[in-house]
Amino acid sequence: MKIIQKIGLAIFLICFAIFISLLGLGKYQLTEVSFKASVTDSTHQALLAPNIQQMLGKTYDSKIDFITDYNKSLDKTNQKFKDNQEWDKVIYTDYALAITKNSTIGFVKDNQMLLFYICFVISALGGAIYMVADLFIHPVAGIKNNDIFKRSITSRGIIAIFFSVFLVVFYLFLYKAPAYISNWVLLVDPLSFSLTGGEASHWFLYGFLYSIIMLTMGIRMYVKYRHNTYQMVRTTSVIFFQLAFAFMIPNILTKLQLPAMDFKNMWPLDYTFFFDYRLDSLLSAGMLGYWMLGWGIFLFVVGVPVMVYFFGKRWYCSWVCGCGGLAETFGDPFRQLSDKSLKAWKYERVIVHSVLVFAVIMTAAVLYTFFTGASTILGINTYAIREIYSFAIGFVFAGAIGTGFYPLMGNRVWCRFGCPLAAYLGLVQRFKSRFRITTNGAQCISCGNCSTYCEMGIDVRAYAQKGENIIRASCVGCGVCAAVCPRGVLKLENLAEEGRFDIYTRPEEQ
Ligand code: SF4
Ligand code: SF4
Structure with a gap:
């Protein structure tokens, strides 16, 4: 079986090399x-x-x-x-x-479909063969993280550094100079015509790549966590929301000449939601446009507090969100790289809440201009504020660092340090929610697996050793700490709000 796994890897690498070489052709x-x-x-x-x-x-x-x-x-x-x-x-x-x-x-233009199959379909197939072969190499279900700190790619080695540089450069071209990756965009033109009725933009390419990467790495999640129902269902959920809500529905709306909208992506993560061109497009689309605007506002005004109260922020961060979905699939091999130090926790709280405040100020300034027509507020140009936010938070933090640094800083750098929506969800989770992770301290053998694989850098073991409930604003409820615990110490639960900070004894332990 190992030979089949190697064949799968070889297929993927050959297709990937062809994909890269296309940039210089034509x-x-x-x-x-x-x-x-x-x-x-x-x-x-x-x-x-x-x-x-x-x-x-x-x-x-x-x-x-x-x-x-x-x-x-x-x-x-x-x-x-x-x-x-x-x-x-x-x-x-x-x-x-x-x-x-x-x-x-020339060659790329004349062989669009052939290259589409090689670069996306066959490469994904190669990746899938590599993942599925693991079922036969490790026939007994259970999480295997053998050698994770010895492999270059998963332990900040030279391959990880190269991979990180590649991802950052990709984001740089995607946001700032998409003309240089025109051959890649050309490959998805036929798909774009069939879905949207128009030619592909670089954002169509990005959405497509995002979807197939999540799908392929989702197969890896199914194989790795096949004994854990929570992980299986959660993985299915993030893939579904990416394919249907983030990719298919907005493109079909475009084809119908309606405003494109990802119905699950909400402000302030979707920081352009109140930008003038988005509001103009919604307000000129009749009843449907008004409904879309109302839905977007309803999500963050009512949806967040109600859903976080009952289920914690996991309902969004680990089940629905596109950034979270990529982190949980493509980013899973890097989850152990999150910084667990107290210093990182302090920085995290200051930075993520500062981004939330910045998002609120930027949006208030944008709305001020929209309603009054004045382009300055207190002598500051509101377009400049929105440009600074778009560049610093939208491109540098969420894109280049948020995903580009997966191989060096772990898979939730953006969610942990930068996402303003995560900050908002976290505040509700910390102060008004039924969600907590309960710990059966007596069973803990202090192996530290839970802390090692917590992508948000939470020292889960410290809580488990004391038998304390884990109630942290940053916890995205991915459930991996519970999945890797060999003693069944940890359980994600939505219980009565009262007494959530008390030491809780599960009924079966009484
Ligand atoms: S504490 Fe557990 S559930 Fe929460 S983010 Fe960390 S690993 Fe995921
Ligand atoms: S993984 Fe389980 S047994 Fe190991 S330290 Fe964490 S709670 Fe304790």
Whole structure:
């Protein structure tokens, strides 16, 4: 069976190598047709047209040269208006990805479907073979974490560092320079046309990659935790919410020319929810738009307190949320890397609540502009506040660090230190909830498995040794501490609120 596992790994690695090599393939030729297909605004077409003339008909062997020439044409067009302070004529729309994609000629363009199958379907199959082979290598169910601190990838070794750099660079291109990954976006164009009725954007690619990674790594979760019903159901839940709510439904809404919405993603995690363009789109969509707006507000005003009261923050962080879903599937091999020190706990509380305060201030400023039309508040430009939040929290913290640092800092860096919604859910969980993890201290043998595999850096063993209930704002209720405990000491429970801080004795222990 080990040979089959190695074959699965080899298939995945070969497909991954092909996927990476695609970035350097292809030639680029801008034509009138590709220009008009990319620059959809007719005013922008007219303004840009004189300056892209020298690019028309020229064949570029290098994507970098092509994008550089386009950027020069754009700068030349905009410079004139900036000099004349004609700000309404400056082109802010980023057409670089669309132009690069529509100007691609050659191997990638001619073999879109073949490369789609190799890069996504066959590679996922290779990954699945690797995961499923473990069923036969370890026929007895039970969690195996053998050698986890000896493998380079799971113990901050050189492979982990390379992997982390790769993820951070990927986010950098995704957010700031998607034109350079145009060949990857090109591969998902056919899928995008069938789902949304339009060509793929880099965010469509991201949503698709997110979904197949969760699906493939979800298979690993099913194999690893197959004896634990809680983990099996929870994994199914996060995969379902990703595929249906985050990926399929918003794309189908786009096809129906309705505002795209991920119905489970709520403010303040979805920090753009109150941005003017989102509100305009909802308010212009009739009754459905009003309902969507109401649903978004209902979720965080009523949904959070009620659901956290009854079930703890786990209902969202470990069962529904997309960030949590990725952390629990793709990030599971790295959960032991979370910092368990008291210092980390102190930083965590200050940082995560500061982000929540920042999110509230930023949203208040954005709404102030929306309702009054004034673009400054106390002399500060509200667009600048929202740009700073989008860059610092949306891109750097949630994207580059939050996922890029999985292999170095563990799988819940964002959820623990940065997510404003987790901070809000955590406050309710800490002060008004029926949820707690009960501990049967007499059974604890102090092995420390629970603390080692707590992704939120909670020293679970310290509570277990004292027989104390675990009531922590940060606990996402993933249940892995209970799953790895060899003595059945820990139990996630929703009990009566009264006495939650008392030492609790389970009925079977009385
Ligand atoms: S204490 Fe247990 S349930 Fe809570 S986050 Fe840590 S491992 Fe998950
Ligand atoms: S895993 Fe169980 S036995 Fe080991 S320290 Fe934690 S509570 Fe105690």
